[in-house]
Amino acid sequence: MQAYLFVHFKEKKTPDGEQVYFGLSTDGFNWKQVNGGEPVLWSKLGEEGVRDHTIVRANNGKFYIFATDLSLANCFQTKYKGDWANIGREGSKCLSMWESEDLVNWSEQKLIELGDEDYGCLWAPDVIYDKANEEYVLHWSSSHASNNFGHKAIYYSRTKDFESFTKPQMLCRKDGSGIIDSAIYEENGSYYRFLKSEIDPAGIILQKGKTLTGEYTRIEAFDVEMAKLGHSAYEAPTAFKLANGQWCLLLDFFGVEGAGQGYVPFVADDIESGRFIRSDESFNFPYGFKHGTVLPITLEEYERIKQFTF
Template sequence: MCAYLFVHFKEKRTPDGEQVYFGISRNGFDWESVNQEKPVLWSYYGDKGVRDHTIIRTKTGEFVILATDLSLSYGMLNQYQGSWETISRHGSKSLALWRSQDLINWEPQEMIPLGNEHFGCLWAPDIIYDQHNEDYIVHWSSAHADNNFGPKAIYYARTKDFRDFSEPNILYKKEDSGVIDSAMYEENGLYYLFVKSEGHPANIILLRSDHITGPFEKIEAFDHGMGELETGVYEAPTATKLADNRWALFLDFYGTKDAAGHGYIPFLADSLASGEFTRADTNFSFPYGFKHGTILAITDEEFERLQHYQKQPSEY
Protein backbone atom coordinates (compact mmCIF):
# COMPACT_ATOMS: atom_id res chain seq x y z
CA MET A 1 0.00 0.00 0.00
CA CYS A 2 1.47 3.32 -1.08
CA ALA A 3 -1.26 5.90 -0.46
CA TYR A 4 -3.94 6.83 2.06
CA LEU A 5 -7.68 7.53 2.22
CA PHE A 6 -9.20 9.68 4.98
CA VAL A 7 -12.96 9.08 5.43
CA HIS A 8 -14.53 11.90 7.44
CA PHE A 9 -17.24 14.56 7.71
CA LYS A 10 -17.17 18.37 7.91
CA GLU A 11 -18.12 20.53 10.88
CA LYS A 12 -20.79 22.61 9.16
CA ARG A 13 -24.14 23.97 10.25
CA THR A 14 -25.88 22.60 7.17
CA PRO A 15 -26.88 18.96 6.47
CA ASP A 16 -24.30 18.49 3.70
CA GLY A 17 -21.52 18.60 6.30
CA GLU A 18 -22.72 15.51 8.16
CA GLN A 19 -22.25 13.15 5.23
CA VAL A 20 -19.37 10.98 3.93
CA TYR A 21 -16.32 12.81 2.55
CA PHE A 22 -13.03 11.43 1.22
CA GLY A 23 -9.54 12.93 1.38
CA ILE A 24 -6.51 11.25 -0.20
CA SER A 25 -2.73 11.45 0.16
CA ARG A 26 0.27 9.88 -1.55
CA ASN A 27 2.43 10.03 1.57
CA GLY A 28 0.16 10.60 4.58
CA PHE A 29 1.45 14.19 4.89
CA ASP A 30 -0.07 16.17 2.00
CA TRP A 31 -3.82 15.73 1.56
CA GLU A 32 -6.29 16.65 -1.17
CA SER A 33 -10.05 16.41 -1.42
CA VAL A 34 -12.06 13.91 -3.47
CA ASN A 35 -15.11 14.91 -5.53
CA GLN A 36 -14.29 18.65 -5.32
CA GLU A 37 -14.88 18.77 -1.55
CA LYS A 38 -18.43 17.43 -1.96
CA PRO A 39 -19.88 14.35 -0.20
CA VAL A 40 -19.18 10.96 -1.71
CA LEU A 41 -22.12 9.32 0.10
CA TRP A 42 -25.30 10.76 1.59
CA SER A 43 -27.31 9.34 4.49
CA TYR A 44 -31.04 8.94 3.81
CA TYR A 45 -32.01 6.79 6.79
CA GLY A 46 -32.11 7.18 10.57
CA ASP A 47 -31.17 10.74 11.50
CA LYS A 48 -30.27 11.44 7.84
CA GLY A 49 -26.76 12.49 8.77
CA VAL A 50 -23.57 10.66 9.73
CA ARG A 51 -20.55 11.53 11.85
CA ASP A 52 -17.46 9.82 13.25
CA HIS A 53 -16.66 7.63 10.25
CA THR A 54 -14.50 4.53 10.13
CA ILE A 55 -13.50 2.33 7.20
CA ILE A 56 -11.86 -1.08 6.80
CA ARG A 57 -10.72 -3.28 3.93
CA THR A 58 -11.95 -6.77 4.85
CA LYS A 59 -10.06 -10.00 4.21
CA THR A 60 -12.32 -10.63 1.20
CA GLY A 61 -11.37 -7.25 -0.31
CA GLU A 62 -14.68 -5.55 0.49
CA PHE A 63 -14.62 -2.02 1.87
CA VAL A 64 -16.96 -1.26 4.78
CA ILE A 65 -17.77 2.19 6.18
CA LEU A 66 -19.48 2.57 9.55
CA ALA A 67 -20.59 5.86 11.09
CA THR A 68 -22.59 7.38 13.93
CA ASP A 69 -26.21 7.87 12.90
CA LEU A 70 -26.68 11.50 13.93
CA SER A 71 -27.48 14.83 12.30
CA LEU A 72 -27.10 17.90 14.48
CA SER A 73 -28.20 20.04 11.53
CA TYR A 74 -31.59 18.34 11.41
CA GLY A 75 -31.92 17.03 14.93
CA MET A 76 -30.37 19.38 17.49
CA LEU A 77 -33.23 21.88 17.23
CA ASN A 78 -35.79 19.25 16.29
CA GLN A 79 -36.09 15.92 18.10
CA TYR A 80 -33.23 16.62 20.53
CA GLN A 81 -34.39 20.08 21.69
CA GLY A 82 -30.86 21.47 21.71
CA SER A 83 -29.66 18.98 24.34
CA TRP A 84 -26.51 16.82 24.11
CA GLU A 85 -27.84 14.88 27.10
CA THR A 86 -31.00 14.02 25.18
CA ILE A 87 -28.91 12.84 22.23
CA SER A 88 -26.69 10.76 24.50
CA ARG A 89 -29.65 9.04 26.13
CA HIS A 90 -32.22 8.87 23.31
CA GLY A 91 -30.12 9.01 20.13
CA SER A 92 -29.84 6.25 17.55
CA LYS A 93 -29.18 2.67 18.65
CA SER A 94 -27.94 1.87 15.13
CA LEU A 95 -24.85 2.56 13.06
CA ALA A 96 -24.94 3.52 9.39
CA LEU A 97 -23.08 1.15 7.02
CA TRP A 98 -22.00 1.17 3.37
CA ARG A 99 -20.21 -1.55 1.34
CA SER A 100 -18.10 -1.36 -1.82
CA GLN A 101 -15.72 -3.47 -3.88
CA ASP A 102 -13.80 -0.55 -5.42
CA LEU A 103 -14.33 2.62 -3.28
CA ILE A 104 -16.33 4.14 -6.14
CA ASN A 105 -19.53 2.10 -6.42
CA TRP A 106 -21.33 1.65 -3.10
CA GLU A 107 -24.26 -0.57 -2.18
CA PRO A 108 -27.32 1.10 -0.64
CA GLN A 109 -26.98 2.37 2.91
CA GLU A 110 -27.77 -0.09 5.70
CA MET A 111 -28.67 0.53 9.33
CA ILE A 112 -27.06 -1.86 11.84
CA PRO A 113 -28.97 -2.05 15.18
CA LEU A 114 -26.18 -2.91 17.62
CA GLY A 115 -27.79 -1.26 20.65
CA ASN A 116 -30.97 -2.07 22.59
CA GLU A 117 -33.19 -0.25 25.09
CA HIS A 118 -30.41 -0.32 27.68
CA PHE A 119 -28.06 1.72 25.46
CA GLY A 120 -27.96 5.40 24.73
CA CYS A 121 -26.76 6.72 21.38
CA LEU A 122 -24.03 4.65 19.69
CA TRP A 123 -21.11 6.99 19.05
CA ALA A 124 -17.92 6.85 17.00
CA PRO A 125 -17.50 3.25 15.78
CA ASP A 126 -14.11 1.79 14.94
CA ILE A 127 -13.11 -1.61 13.52
CA ILE A 128 -10.14 -3.93 14.02
CA TYR A 129 -9.54 -7.43 12.67
CA ASP A 130 -8.94 -10.16 15.27
CA GLN A 131 -6.40 -12.54 13.74
CA HIS A 132 -6.90 -15.14 16.49
CA ASN A 133 -10.68 -15.39 16.10
CA GLU A 134 -10.65 -14.53 12.39
CA ASP A 135 -13.42 -12.00 12.84
CA TYR A 136 -13.86 -8.25 13.27
CA ILE A 137 -14.38 -6.28 16.43
CA VAL A 138 -16.60 -3.22 16.07
CA HIS A 139 -16.23 -0.93 19.08
CA TRP A 140 -17.99 2.29 20.01
CA SER A 141 -18.88 4.48 22.99
CA SER A 142 -22.28 4.61 24.66
CA ALA A 143 -24.07 5.67 27.79
CA HIS A 144 -25.90 2.76 29.44
CA ALA A 145 -28.77 2.10 31.81
CA ASP A 146 -26.36 0.32 34.18
CA ASN A 147 -25.24 3.72 35.53
CA ASN A 148 -28.42 5.63 34.64
CA PHE A 149 -26.92 6.79 31.36
CA GLY A 150 -24.05 8.53 33.11
CA PRO A 151 -20.37 8.48 32.03
CA LYS A 152 -19.85 6.54 28.81
CA ALA A 153 -17.81 3.36 28.30
CA ILE A 154 -16.42 1.59 25.23
CA TYR A 155 -18.43 -1.44 24.03
CA TYR A 156 -17.77 -3.98 21.30
CA ALA A 157 -19.45 -6.65 19.20
CA ARG A 158 -17.94 -9.32 16.96
CA THR A 159 -18.82 -10.05 13.35
CA LYS A 160 -17.43 -12.09 10.48
CA ASP A 161 -19.44 -10.45 7.69
CA PHE A 162 -20.87 -7.15 9.02
CA ARG A 163 -24.33 -8.71 8.82
CA ASP A 164 -24.54 -10.84 11.94
CA PHE A 165 -23.14 -9.42 15.20
CA SER A 166 -22.61 -10.78 18.69
CA GLU A 167 -24.23 -9.25 21.75
CA PRO A 168 -22.35 -6.15 22.99
CA ASN A 169 -19.76 -6.40 25.77
CA ILE A 170 -17.63 -3.81 27.56
CA LEU A 171 -14.22 -3.26 25.98
CA TYR A 172 -12.98 -0.54 28.34
CA LYS A 173 -14.52 1.38 31.23
CA LYS A 174 -12.68 4.13 33.11
CA GLU A 175 -13.60 4.32 36.77
CA ASP A 176 -13.10 8.06 37.27
CA SER A 177 -14.60 9.44 34.04
CA GLY A 178 -16.38 8.61 30.84
CA VAL A 179 -14.47 7.59 27.71
CA ILE A 180 -15.38 8.04 24.04
CA ASP A 181 -13.83 7.95 20.54
CA SER A 182 -11.91 4.66 20.67
CA ALA A 183 -9.36 3.69 18.00
CA MET A 184 -7.35 0.45 18.23
CA TYR A 185 -4.19 -0.74 16.46
CA GLU A 186 -1.92 -3.78 16.63
CA GLU A 187 1.87 -3.53 16.85
CA ASN A 188 4.18 -6.52 17.40
CA GLY A 189 1.39 -8.65 18.84
CA LEU A 190 0.17 -6.03 21.33
CA TYR A 191 -2.98 -3.94 21.09
CA TYR A 192 -3.03 -0.17 21.55
CA LEU A 193 -6.25 1.67 22.30
CA PHE A 194 -6.57 5.45 21.99
CA VAL A 195 -9.58 6.98 23.73
CA LYS A 196 -10.75 10.43 24.70
CA SER A 197 -10.95 10.60 28.49
CA GLU A 198 -13.61 13.03 29.69
CA GLY A 199 -11.76 13.67 32.96
CA HIS A 200 -8.56 12.94 34.92
CA PRO A 201 -7.18 13.93 32.40
CA ALA A 202 -9.68 15.59 30.04
CA ASN A 203 -7.54 14.59 27.08
CA ILE A 204 -6.57 11.72 24.79
CA ILE A 205 -5.03 8.71 26.57
CA LEU A 206 -3.28 5.61 25.20
CA LEU A 207 -3.82 2.11 26.60
CA ARG A 208 -2.14 -1.23 25.92
CA SER A 209 -3.13 -4.88 26.24
CA ASP A 210 -1.85 -8.34 25.37
CA HIS A 211 -5.36 -9.22 24.23
CA ILE A 212 -7.62 -7.49 21.75
CA THR A 213 -10.48 -7.20 24.25
CA GLY A 214 -8.32 -6.21 27.21
CA PRO A 215 -7.79 -5.69 30.04
CA PHE A 216 -6.00 -2.45 29.13
CA GLU A 217 -3.42 -0.46 31.08
CA LYS A 218 -2.51 3.18 30.51
CA ILE A 219 0.81 4.15 28.91
CA GLU A 220 2.10 6.97 31.11
CA ALA A 221 4.71 8.16 28.57
CA PHE A 222 1.88 9.20 26.25
CA ASP A 223 0.37 11.36 29.01
CA HIS A 224 3.61 13.31 29.29
CA GLY A 225 3.50 14.36 25.65
CA MET A 226 -0.20 15.16 25.70
CA GLY A 227 0.25 17.14 28.92
CA GLU A 228 1.43 20.10 26.84
CA LEU A 229 -1.91 20.29 25.02
CA GLU A 230 -4.82 22.39 26.17
CA THR A 231 -7.34 20.06 27.79
CA GLY A 232 -10.89 19.59 26.59
CA VAL A 233 -10.38 20.64 22.95
CA TYR A 234 -9.09 17.46 21.25
CA GLU A 235 -11.00 14.29 20.36
CA ALA A 236 -11.39 11.57 17.71
CA PRO A 237 -7.87 10.07 17.61
CA THR A 238 -6.98 8.16 14.47
CA ALA A 239 -3.59 6.78 13.46
CA THR A 240 -1.80 5.17 10.55
CA LYS A 241 1.61 3.63 9.92
CA LEU A 242 3.66 5.57 7.38
CA ALA A 243 5.97 4.17 4.70
CA ASP A 244 9.03 4.86 6.89
CA ASN A 245 7.45 2.78 9.72
CA ARG A 246 6.69 5.80 11.89
CA TRP A 247 3.19 6.22 13.26
CA ALA A 248 1.15 9.33 12.47
CA LEU A 249 -1.51 10.15 15.05
CA PHE A 250 -4.18 12.71 14.18
CA LEU A 251 -6.21 14.47 16.88
CA ASP A 252 -9.36 16.37 15.99
CA PHE A 253 -9.12 19.94 17.30
CA TYR A 254 -12.51 21.47 18.12
CA GLY A 255 -11.40 24.33 20.37
CA THR A 256 -12.83 27.13 18.26
CA LYS A 257 -16.29 28.56 17.71
CA ASP A 258 -15.52 28.89 14.00
CA ALA A 259 -16.64 25.61 12.40
CA ALA A 260 -14.22 26.13 9.50
CA GLY A 261 -11.36 26.23 12.01
CA HIS A 262 -11.95 22.69 13.16
CA GLY A 263 -9.64 20.00 11.87
CA TYR A 264 -6.92 17.48 12.59
CA ILE A 265 -3.57 18.16 14.24
CA PRO A 266 -0.81 15.60 13.43
CA PHE A 267 1.71 13.95 15.78
CA LEU A 268 4.54 11.53 14.95
CA ALA A 269 6.13 8.65 16.87
CA ASP A 270 8.67 5.94 16.07
CA SER A 271 6.37 3.31 17.60
CA LEU A 272 3.13 2.93 19.51
CA ALA A 273 5.03 1.09 22.23
CA SER A 274 7.09 4.17 23.04
CA GLY A 275 4.02 6.34 23.54
CA GLU A 276 6.18 9.34 22.64
CA PHE A 277 4.39 11.43 20.04
CA THR A 278 5.68 14.80 18.83
CA ARG A 279 3.46 17.49 17.33
CA ALA A 280 4.20 17.97 13.63
CA ASP A 281 1.91 20.65 12.19
CA THR A 282 4.45 21.96 9.70
CA ASN A 283 4.87 18.52 8.12
CA PHE A 284 1.25 18.18 7.06
CA SER A 285 -1.27 20.02 4.90
CA PHE A 286 -5.04 19.65 4.54
CA PRO A 287 -7.30 21.43 2.01
CA TYR A 288 -9.99 22.10 4.65
CA GLY A 289 -11.07 21.01 8.13
CA PHE A 290 -11.37 17.25 8.18
CA LYS A 291 -13.68 16.20 11.03
CA HIS A 292 -13.68 12.91 12.98
CA GLY A 293 -12.65 10.20 10.55
CA THR A 294 -10.36 7.25 9.93
CA ILE A 295 -7.38 6.64 7.63
CA LEU A 296 -7.05 3.58 5.40
CA ALA A 297 -3.98 2.53 3.39
CA ILE A 298 -4.83 2.21 -0.32
CA THR A 299 -2.99 1.30 -3.52
CA ASP A 300 -1.69 3.73 -6.13
CA GLU A 301 -4.41 2.49 -8.49
CA GLU A 302 -7.10 3.20 -5.90
CA PHE A 303 -5.60 6.63 -5.26
CA GLU A 304 -5.72 7.55 -8.96
CA ARG A 305 -9.26 6.27 -9.29
CA LEU A 306 -10.39 8.45 -6.38
CA GLN A 307 -8.37 11.43 -7.56
CA HIS A 308 -10.37 11.52 -10.79
CA TYR A 309 -13.72 10.69 -9.23
CA GLN A 310 -16.56 13.17 -9.64
CA LYS A 311 -20.13 12.49 -8.58
CA GLN A 312 -22.95 14.13 -10.47
CA PRO A 313 -25.88 15.65 -8.52
CA SER A 314 -28.22 13.12 -10.14
CA GLU A 315 -26.17 10.26 -8.65
CA TYR A 316 -26.99 11.04 -5.00
Protein backbone atom coordinates (compact mmCIF):
# COMPACT_ATOMS: atom_id res chain seq x y z
CA MET A 1 0.00 0.00 0.00
CA GLN A 2 1.22 3.49 -0.76
CA ALA A 3 0.27 7.04 0.14
CA TYR A 4 0.53 10.42 -1.55
CA LEU A 5 2.15 13.78 -0.86
CA PHE A 6 0.74 16.95 -2.45
CA VAL A 7 3.17 19.90 -2.59
CA HIS A 8 1.26 23.12 -3.29
CA PHE A 9 0.65 26.75 -2.34
CA LYS A 10 -2.41 28.75 -1.29
CA GLU A 11 -4.13 31.48 -3.29
CA LYS A 12 -3.89 34.22 -0.70
CA LYS A 13 -3.12 37.91 -1.17
CA THR A 14 -0.58 37.87 1.65
CA PRO A 15 3.02 36.59 1.45
CA ASP A 16 2.32 33.48 3.56
CA GLY A 17 0.15 32.06 0.77
CA GLU A 18 3.00 31.92 -1.72
CA GLN A 19 5.10 29.42 0.22
CA VAL A 20 5.46 25.62 0.31
CA TYR A 21 2.55 23.64 1.77
CA PHE A 22 2.06 19.87 2.11
CA GLY A 23 -1.07 17.77 1.87
CA LEU A 24 -1.26 14.03 2.63
CA SER A 25 -3.52 11.17 1.58
CA THR A 26 -3.48 7.40 2.02
CA ASP A 27 -5.80 6.73 -0.92
CA GLY A 28 -5.47 9.71 -3.29
CA PHE A 29 -9.09 10.68 -2.66
CA ASN A 30 -9.20 12.07 0.88
CA TRP A 31 -6.61 14.73 1.67
CA LYS A 32 -5.40 16.23 4.95
CA GLN A 33 -3.39 19.36 5.62
CA VAL A 34 0.08 19.16 7.16
CA ASN A 35 1.57 21.41 9.84
CA GLY A 36 -1.84 22.78 10.78
CA GLY A 37 -2.28 24.20 7.29
CA GLU A 38 0.78 26.43 7.69
CA PRO A 39 3.79 26.52 5.33
CA VAL A 40 6.42 23.82 5.73
CA LEU A 41 9.03 25.86 3.84
CA TRP A 42 9.46 29.60 3.38
CA SER A 43 11.10 31.35 0.47
CA LYS A 44 13.80 33.74 1.68
CA LEU A 45 15.54 34.36 -1.63
CA GLY A 46 14.56 36.08 -4.88
CA GLU A 47 11.06 37.50 -4.57
CA GLU A 48 10.57 35.71 -1.24
CA GLY A 49 7.56 33.86 -2.59
CA VAL A 50 7.12 30.64 -4.58
CA ARG A 51 4.32 29.28 -6.74
CA ASP A 52 3.71 26.34 -9.09
CA HIS A 53 5.52 23.66 -7.07
CA THR A 54 6.77 20.28 -8.23
CA ILE A 55 8.56 17.50 -6.36
CA VAL A 56 10.61 14.56 -7.65
CA ARG A 57 12.07 11.44 -6.02
CA ALA A 58 15.57 11.06 -7.47
CA ASN A 59 17.63 7.90 -7.84
CA ASN A 60 20.24 9.28 -5.44
CA GLY A 61 17.81 8.86 -2.55
CA LYS A 62 16.96 12.55 -2.36
CA PHE A 63 13.80 14.53 -3.01
CA TYR A 64 13.83 17.86 -4.82
CA ILE A 65 11.21 20.62 -4.78
CA PHE A 66 11.24 23.19 -7.59
CA ALA A 67 9.01 26.25 -7.83
CA THR A 68 8.51 29.50 -9.72
CA ASP A 69 10.36 32.36 -8.04
CA LEU A 70 7.43 34.79 -7.90
CA SER A 71 5.47 36.68 -5.26
CA LEU A 72 2.40 38.59 -6.31
CA ALA A 73 1.92 39.74 -2.72
CA ASN A 74 5.37 41.31 -2.62
CA CYS A 75 5.87 42.47 -6.19
CA PHE A 76 2.72 42.63 -8.34
CA GLN A 77 1.74 46.23 -7.66
CA THR A 78 5.30 47.51 -7.23
CA LYS A 79 7.96 45.77 -9.33
CA TYR A 80 5.49 44.66 -12.03
CA LYS A 81 3.15 47.68 -11.91
CA GLY A 82 0.06 45.47 -11.69
CA ASP A 83 0.59 43.91 -15.13
CA TRP A 84 0.98 40.15 -15.79
CA ALA A 85 2.70 40.98 -19.09
CA ASN A 86 5.50 42.61 -17.14
CA ILE A 87 5.96 39.43 -15.09
CA GLY A 88 6.07 37.34 -18.25
CA ARG A 89 8.83 39.45 -19.73
CA GLU A 90 10.75 40.76 -16.71
CA GLY A 91 10.21 38.07 -14.08
CA SER A 92 12.80 35.81 -12.48
CA LYS A 93 15.19 33.81 -14.66
CA CYS A 94 15.66 31.41 -11.73
CA LEU A 95 13.77 28.52 -10.19
CA SER A 96 13.71 27.95 -6.44
CA MET A 97 14.92 24.53 -5.22
CA TRP A 98 15.06 22.64 -1.93
CA GLU A 99 16.39 19.11 -1.35
CA SER A 100 15.82 16.49 1.35
CA GLU A 101 16.62 12.87 2.17
CA ASP A 102 13.52 12.23 4.29
CA LEU A 103 10.80 14.75 3.24
CA VAL A 104 11.05 16.35 6.70
CA ASN A 105 14.49 17.91 6.95
CA TRP A 106 15.10 20.24 4.03
CA SER A 107 18.17 22.09 2.77
CA GLU A 108 18.45 25.83 2.53
CA GLN A 109 16.68 27.26 -0.52
CA LYS A 110 18.74 27.63 -3.69
CA LEU A 111 18.04 29.74 -6.77
CA ILE A 112 18.87 27.81 -9.96
CA GLU A 113 19.54 30.28 -12.78
CA LEU A 114 18.51 28.68 -16.06
CA GLY A 115 17.37 31.65 -18.14
CA ASP A 116 19.37 34.51 -19.61
CA GLU A 117 18.36 37.90 -21.03
CA ASP A 118 16.52 36.14 -23.88
CA TYR A 119 14.05 34.54 -21.47
CA GLY A 120 11.10 35.97 -19.66
CA CYS A 121 9.95 34.59 -16.32
CA LEU A 122 10.48 30.86 -15.81
CA TRP A 123 7.06 29.49 -14.89
CA ALA A 124 5.72 26.23 -13.49
CA PRO A 125 8.60 23.74 -13.49
CA ASP A 126 8.10 19.99 -13.59
CA VAL A 127 10.52 17.05 -13.72
CA ILE A 128 10.50 13.64 -15.39
CA TYR A 129 13.18 10.95 -15.44
CA ASP A 130 14.51 10.05 -18.89
CA LYS A 131 15.32 6.34 -18.63
CA ALA A 132 16.95 6.17 -22.04
CA ASN A 133 19.56 8.79 -21.11
CA GLU A 134 19.61 8.14 -17.36
CA GLU A 135 19.03 11.79 -16.49
CA TYR A 136 16.26 14.12 -15.45
CA VAL A 137 14.42 16.53 -17.72
CA LEU A 138 13.38 19.75 -15.97
CA HIS A 139 10.79 21.59 -18.09
CA TRP A 140 8.94 24.87 -17.71
CA SER A 141 7.20 27.61 -19.71
CA SER A 142 8.71 30.95 -20.73
CA SER A 143 8.32 33.77 -23.17
CA HIS A 144 11.42 34.35 -25.31
CA ALA A 145 13.16 37.00 -27.38
CA SER A 146 12.92 34.73 -30.44
CA ASN A 147 9.27 35.80 -30.88
CA ASN A 148 9.59 39.19 -29.16
CA PHE A 149 8.42 37.73 -25.85
CA GLY A 150 5.08 36.77 -27.36
CA HIS A 151 3.34 33.42 -26.95
CA LYS A 152 5.02 31.26 -24.31
CA ALA A 153 6.58 27.91 -25.18
CA ILE A 154 7.90 24.98 -23.16
CA TYR A 155 11.66 24.74 -22.58
CA TYR A 156 13.78 22.11 -20.87
CA SER A 157 17.15 21.43 -19.32
CA ARG A 158 18.79 18.11 -18.44
CA THR A 159 20.56 17.15 -15.22
CA LYS A 160 21.99 14.01 -13.67
CA ASP A 161 22.67 15.37 -10.21
CA PHE A 162 20.51 18.52 -9.75
CA GLU A 163 23.72 20.50 -9.40
CA SER A 164 24.68 21.09 -13.04
CA PHE A 165 22.09 21.75 -15.74
CA THR A 166 22.39 21.84 -19.51
CA LYS A 167 21.66 24.93 -21.58
CA PRO A 168 17.88 25.20 -22.10
CA GLN A 169 16.31 24.01 -25.34
CA MET A 170 12.78 24.36 -26.67
CA LEU A 171 10.60 21.34 -26.02
CA CYS A 172 7.46 22.44 -27.84
CA ARG A 173 5.60 25.48 -29.17
CA LYS A 174 1.99 25.77 -30.37
CA ASP A 175 1.14 27.81 -33.46
CA GLY A 176 -0.99 30.83 -32.63
CA SER A 177 -1.15 30.19 -28.89
CA GLY A 178 0.93 30.27 -25.78
CA ILE A 179 1.33 27.02 -23.84
CA ILE A 180 2.19 26.70 -20.15
CA ASP A 181 2.03 24.26 -17.23
CA SER A 182 3.55 21.17 -18.86
CA ALA A 183 3.24 17.84 -17.02
CA ILE A 184 4.67 14.68 -18.61
CA TYR A 185 4.20 11.02 -17.62
CA GLU A 186 5.47 7.72 -19.00
CA GLU A 187 3.13 4.75 -19.24
CA ASN A 188 3.73 1.47 -21.12
CA GLY A 189 6.60 2.94 -23.14
CA SER A 190 4.71 6.04 -24.31
CA TYR A 191 4.78 9.61 -23.04
CA TYR A 192 1.72 11.66 -22.16
CA ARG A 193 1.96 15.44 -21.97
CA PHE A 194 -0.65 17.71 -20.42
CA LEU A 195 -0.46 21.39 -21.37
CA LYS A 196 -2.52 24.48 -20.77
CA SER A 197 -3.28 26.06 -24.13
CA GLU A 198 -4.18 29.74 -24.03
CA ILE A 199 -6.03 29.83 -27.38
CA ASP A 200 -7.72 27.26 -29.67
CA PRO A 201 -8.63 25.67 -27.36
CA ALA A 202 -8.42 27.77 -24.23
CA GLY A 203 -7.90 25.07 -21.63
CA ILE A 204 -6.05 21.83 -20.98
CA ILE A 205 -4.94 19.50 -23.78
CA LEU A 206 -3.39 16.02 -23.68
CA GLN A 207 -0.81 14.73 -26.15
CA LYS A 208 0.93 11.38 -26.72
CA GLY A 209 4.48 10.85 -27.92
CA LYS A 210 6.82 7.94 -28.62
CA THR A 211 9.83 9.76 -27.17
CA LEU A 212 10.17 12.23 -24.32
CA THR A 213 11.42 15.21 -26.33
CA GLY A 214 10.09 14.26 -29.79
CA GLU A 215 6.81 14.84 -31.59
CA TYR A 216 3.45 14.47 -29.85
CA THR A 217 -0.12 14.20 -31.18
CA ARG A 218 -3.39 15.34 -29.53
CA ILE A 219 -5.68 12.81 -27.85
CA GLU A 220 -9.11 13.91 -29.08
CA ALA A 221 -11.13 12.00 -26.47
CA PHE A 222 -9.58 14.23 -23.82
CA ASP A 223 -10.77 17.31 -25.73
CA VAL A 224 -14.31 15.93 -25.65
CA GLU A 225 -14.29 15.61 -21.86
CA MET A 226 -12.75 19.04 -21.35
CA ALA A 227 -15.40 20.64 -23.58
CA LYS A 228 -18.06 19.39 -21.14
CA LEU A 229 -16.67 21.68 -18.43
CA GLY A 230 -18.05 24.75 -20.18
CA HIS A 231 -15.29 26.90 -18.72
CA SER A 232 -11.66 27.47 -19.71
CA ALA A 233 -10.33 28.61 -16.32
CA TYR A 234 -8.40 25.44 -15.52
CA GLU A 235 -4.62 25.14 -15.31
CA ALA A 236 -1.74 23.38 -13.53
CA PRO A 237 -2.43 19.73 -14.45
CA THR A 238 -0.93 17.07 -12.20
CA ALA A 239 -1.68 13.37 -12.54
CA PHE A 240 -0.96 10.20 -10.60
CA LYS A 241 -1.93 6.54 -10.59
CA LEU A 242 -4.42 5.31 -8.01
CA ALA A 243 -4.06 1.99 -6.20
CA ASN A 244 -6.75 0.39 -8.40
CA GLY A 245 -4.78 1.19 -11.57
CA GLN A 246 -6.92 4.15 -12.61
CA TRP A 247 -5.37 7.56 -13.27
CA CYS A 248 -6.35 10.71 -11.41
CA LEU A 249 -5.89 14.10 -13.05
CA LEU A 250 -6.17 17.24 -10.95
CA LEU A 251 -6.81 20.63 -12.57
CA ASP A 252 -6.57 23.91 -10.73
CA PHE A 253 -9.74 26.00 -11.22
CA PHE A 254 -9.16 29.77 -11.03
CA GLY A 255 -12.43 31.04 -12.47
CA VAL A 256 -13.71 32.66 -9.26
CA GLU A 257 -12.28 34.78 -6.47
CA GLY A 258 -11.48 33.35 -3.07
CA ALA A 259 -12.47 30.00 -1.62
CA GLY A 260 -13.92 28.58 -4.83
CA GLN A 261 -10.46 28.27 -6.33
CA GLY A 262 -8.41 25.09 -6.18
CA TYR A 263 -8.01 21.62 -7.60
CA VAL A 264 -10.81 19.68 -9.29
CA PRO A 265 -10.42 15.88 -9.75
CA PHE A 266 -10.91 13.77 -12.87
CA VAL A 267 -10.53 9.99 -13.16
CA ALA A 268 -9.76 7.76 -16.16
CA ASP A 269 -9.48 3.98 -16.40
CA ASP A 270 -6.21 4.53 -18.24
CA ILE A 271 -4.26 7.58 -19.36
CA GLU A 272 -4.11 6.46 -23.00
CA SER A 273 -7.87 6.68 -23.45
CA GLY A 274 -7.90 10.34 -22.46
CA ARG A 275 -11.39 9.90 -21.00
CA PHE A 276 -10.93 11.74 -17.73
CA ILE A 277 -14.33 12.06 -16.04
CA ARG A 278 -14.93 14.81 -13.49
CA SER A 279 -15.34 13.14 -10.09
CA ASP A 280 -15.81 15.79 -7.39
CA GLU A 281 -18.02 13.62 -5.20
CA SER A 282 -15.24 11.04 -4.70
CA PHE A 283 -12.65 13.49 -3.38
CA ASN A 284 -12.20 15.65 -0.31
CA PHE A 285 -9.75 18.54 0.23
CA PRO A 286 -9.39 20.55 3.46
CA TYR A 287 -9.03 23.78 1.46
CA GLY A 288 -8.25 24.85 -2.10
CA PHE A 289 -4.83 23.44 -2.91
CA LYS A 290 -3.20 25.60 -5.60
CA HIS A 291 -0.79 24.71 -8.42
CA GLY A 292 1.28 21.79 -7.19
CA THR A 293 2.28 18.18 -7.80
CA VAL A 294 1.35 14.81 -6.29
CA LEU A 295 4.13 12.36 -5.38
CA PRO A 296 3.49 8.71 -4.43
CA ILE A 297 5.16 7.96 -1.10
CA THR A 298 5.41 4.98 1.25
CA LEU A 299 3.30 4.62 4.37
CA GLU A 300 6.47 5.05 6.42
CA GLU A 301 7.11 8.37 4.70
CA TYR A 302 3.47 9.33 5.21
CA GLU A 303 3.70 8.73 8.97
CA ARG A 304 7.00 10.59 9.21
CA ILE A 305 5.55 13.71 7.55
CA LYS A 306 2.25 13.47 9.41
CA GLN A 307 3.90 13.42 12.83
CA PHE A 308 6.40 16.18 12.16
CA THR A 309 5.73 19.81 13.01
CA PHE A 310 7.69 22.00 10.61
